[in-house]
Amino acid sequence: MKSYIIEGGKKLEGDVKVSGSKNASLPIIASCILNGNITKLYNVPNIRDTQITLKILRLLGCKIKKNSGKIEINSKNMTGKEIPEELMREMRSTVILAGAILGRFKEVTFSYPGGCDIGSRPIDLHLSSFKKLGIQIEEESGFIHCICDKIIGNDINLDFPSVGATENIILASVYAEGTTTITNAAMEPEIVDLANCLNKMGAKVEGAGTNEIKITGVKKLKPISYGIMPDRIEAGTLLCITAATGGNVKLLNVCSEHLVPVIHKLQEAGCNITISKNDIIIKAPRRLKPVEIKTMPYPGFPTDLQQVFGAMLTIAKGTSVIVENIFENRYKYMTELKRMGAKVTIEGKTAVIKGVKKLSCASVQSPDLRGGAALVLAGLTAKGKTKISHIEYILRGYEKLEEKLTKLGASIVLEEGE
Ligand code: EPZ
Numbered sequence: 001m002k003s004y005i006i007e008g009g010k011k012l013e014g015d016v017k018v019s020g021s022k023n024a025s026l027p028i029i030a031s032c033i034l035n036g037n038i039t040k041l042y043n044v045p046n047i048r049d050t051q052i053t054l055k056i057l058r059l060l061g062c063k064i065k066k067n068s069g070k071i072e073i074n075s076k077n078m079t080g081k082e083i084p085e086e087l088m089r090e091m092r093s094t095v096i097l098a099g100a101i102l103g104r105f106k107e108v109t110f111s112y113p114g115g116c117d118i119g120s121r122p123i124d125l126h127l128s129s130f131k132k133l134g135i136q137i138e139e140e141s142g143f144i145h146c147i148c149d150k151i152i153g154n155d156i157n158l159d160f161p162s163v164g165a166t167e168n169i170i171l172a173s174v175y176a177e178g179t180t181t182i183t184n185a186a187m188e189p190e191i192v193d194l195a196n197c198l199n200k201m202g203a204k205v206e207g208a209g210t211n212e213i214k215i216t217g218v219k220k221l222k223p224i225s226y227g228i229m230p231d232r233i234e235a236g237t238l239l240c241i242t243a244a245t246g247g248n249v250k251l252l253n254v255c256s257e258h259l260v261p262v263i264h265k266l267q268e269a270g271c272n273i274t275i276s277k278n279d280i281i282i283k284a285p286r287r288l289k290p291v292e293i294k295t296m297p298y299p300g301f302p303t304d305l306q307q308v309f310g311a312m313l314t315i316a317k318g319t320s321v322i323v324e325n326i327f328e329n330r331y332k333y334m335t336e337l338k339r340m341g342a343k344v345t346i347e348g349k350t351a352v353i354k355g356v357k358k359l360s361c362a363s364v365q366s367p368d369l370r371g372g373a374a375l376v377l378a379g380l381t382a383k384g385k386t387k388i389s390h391i392e393y394i395l396r397g398y399e400k401l402e403e404k405l406t407k408l409g410a411s412i413v414l415e416e417g418e
Contacts, residue, residue, distance in 0.1 A: 002395070004388040004402065006379035007411035008361060011284075012247035014408045018235045018254045019045040019399040020069065020228035024193040026093050027167040028228060029053050030100040031194060032062070032073040034174055035201050035221035041071045042227040045399040048392070052091045059084055060101075083110040085143075091396075092121055098146065099126075099168030102135060103175055107147045112139075117368035117393075119327040125158055125165035132156050133172055133180065153178030153217055161186040161211065161297045167194055169215075174203045176217040185213045188298040189258045193229045200224045232258035234398060235280070236305040237373050239263075241405070243271050243284045244312040244381045249408060251280045261301040265291050265309070269316065290318035290355060295325050304370050307333050311374035314342035315381055316355040323350050333371030336364040340378050340386070361386040369397045376401070380410055389417070 020043035029050065032039040044050055046069065057073060058064050060080030065072040081101055088094050092113030101108040113123060127137055127144070134152040138145045153176040158165055166186040171194075173180035185191070187209055195208030201224050204216040235254040242249040243266055256263065256275040263273055263280070270285035290313060295303040303326035313320040314337055324330050331351055334344045339362045343354035361384035366372030372394035379386030388394075391414070394401060402412045 001389055001417035002391050003415045003417055004376060004379070004391050005413045005415055006376065006386045006388070008380050008382040008384060008386060010245065010380070010409050010411060012242050012245045012249055012380070012405070012408040012410055015250045015252055016238060016404050016408055017252045018230045018238070019043070021045070021190060021193065021231040022047060022049055022397050023163075023188075023233070024190040024229050025050050026053055027096050027171065027190065027194045028197050028226065029057065029073065030096045030171060031198055031201070033057070033075050033078060033097070033100040034104050034171065034198075035223060036076055036078070036104065037221070037223040038072060038074045039201075039223060040225035041073065042225065043069050044071050044228055045069070045231065047399050048396040049091055049093065052087055053094060053097070056083060056087050056094060056097060081105050081107050081109060083108070085111040088113055093164065095123055095126060096164060096167055096171070099171035102130065102146055102148075102172045103151065106149065106151065109143055109145045111143050117332065117371070118330045123164075125160065125162045126168050129156050129158070129165055129169045130172065133169070133176065135172075151176040153180040153215070155181045155183070158182065158184045160184075163188050163191065166191055166213065170194065170198070170205055170213065173215040174198060174205075174218065174221070176215070178217060180215045182213045183211065185211050186297060187211055189229060189232060189255070197224070197226045200226060230254050233302065233304045233370075235259060236262045236302070237308050237398070238404070239266055239280065239282050240305070240308040240312045241377045241380060242282050243269065243288060244315065244377050246284045246286065247408070248283045249281070251282075253278055254280055256280050260299065262305055265293060265301065288312065288316040290316045290320040290353075292321045294323045297326070303327060303330065306330060307370045307374035308377050310334065310351060310353065311337060311377045313353045314344065314356065314359060314378070316353075318355055320353045320355065321350060322353065325349060332367035333374045336367065336371070336375055337378055339364055340382055342378075358383065360384070363387045363389070366390040366393045369393045373398065376405075376412070380405070380412070
């Protein structure tokens with residue numbers, strides 16, 4: 001079990017380059033199944049989640065060449081249609097491969113993705129959408145088998161603007177007969193990145209980024225190269241860490257238009273933020289002010305930044321309120337923060353945070369990916385040595401986090417456990 005050892009109390013200062021987006025890389029890696037050809041991807045973060053997704057593609061017969069952030073995927077000789085159970089369990093977002101395998105092979109078998117640390121994470125919207133596309137689905141002893149002669153375009157209205165379901169419908173519909181329209185579609189930037197990549201291959205995906213997306217089936221897709229968008233959640237995490245440590249940092253390679261609600265809330269909390277084309281400069285105030293946050297589907301405040309923002313607000317001057325509207329169990333990190341002196345009460349979806357002057361160092365455990373990042377922020381603000389265990393969660397979603405933070409003046413060391 002790996003741990004971070006953090007010596008807190010230092011202001012973060014300097015420049016840091018944001019990596020490519022984890023949540024854009026996963027569906028875009030899946031899309032490489034569709035063209036049965038070579039796709040060269042750039043700016044793919046080298047993290048556990050992308051490593052697992054590439055491992056599954058290799059097991060299904062794709063040829064993968066990796067060279068730091070550059071990845072070449074050749075899906076020409078891919079034959080496998082069954083996602084390995086153990087890898088499905090390890091990372092629930094592998095369900096995104098189902099749509100791409102169905103889109104090309106009209107058949108796929110996968111196991112129910114385990115719930116995870118932030119909620120039950122059902123896939124009912126994925127499955128009901130597949131059925132609307134003419135796909136037969138059989139569920140037996142934890143496995144789901146999907147098959148059809150051909151995928152027929154249809155009109156699909158999502159009960160909830162699910163990011164994964166929207167991506168899966170797009171991937172399954174690229175070669176469909178006719179047109180598929182998704183209403184109440186998710187509008188996240190990662191979906192726009194997926195659509196841009198597919199359209200570069202020759203697909204016809206219109207309206208990505210709005211709540212109505214139209215996919216017109218095509219016959220063939222071509223080999224391309226494509227650069228992954230910057231990771232807006234990593235960028236938001238680094239902004240909050242800078243704000244909490246009283247620092248002054250310039251983020252490089254970031255799309256500020258993906259972070260509008262986050263930037264506004266940081267400004268409300270007293271931060272001075274300057275935006276230029278691909279950079280954001282943040283200067284923290286002496287003491288942060290409290291704010292109210294409600295997580296919402298994009299373009300609302302992102303649920304993936306709820307935890308780091310919550311950790312930052314534990315040392316604001318006053319009382320903050322957070323309402324988590326997307327996932328039902330995304331406050332586990334607060335239990336760990338209380339061990340560091342945070343004053344928080346949680347009632348259902350709402351967390352009330354009474355700011356304290358300083359957190360104190362402690363030994364804590366990372367409960368999940370973004371909760372782990374929240375504990376890193378807390379450790380960097382607390383005087384003394386904080387040990388965060390179970391950081392495997394954090395390594396799933398943040399590329400070279402300790403290297404980036406060390407470059408900004410933090411004292412953080414990765415300790416290999418037994
Ligand atoms: C994506 O997860 C992201 N993951 C999540 O980021 C992110 O938190 C989430 O979108 C919301 O923005 C990836 O892109 C790999 P959803 P996804 O389907 O697609 C319910 C991170 O930390 N729902 O939009 O799984 C679901 O239970 C991760 O990087 C159904 O009810 O999210 C949840 O309450 C965490 N039925 C809500 O919708 C379904 O069939 C949002 O889920 C699907 C979802």
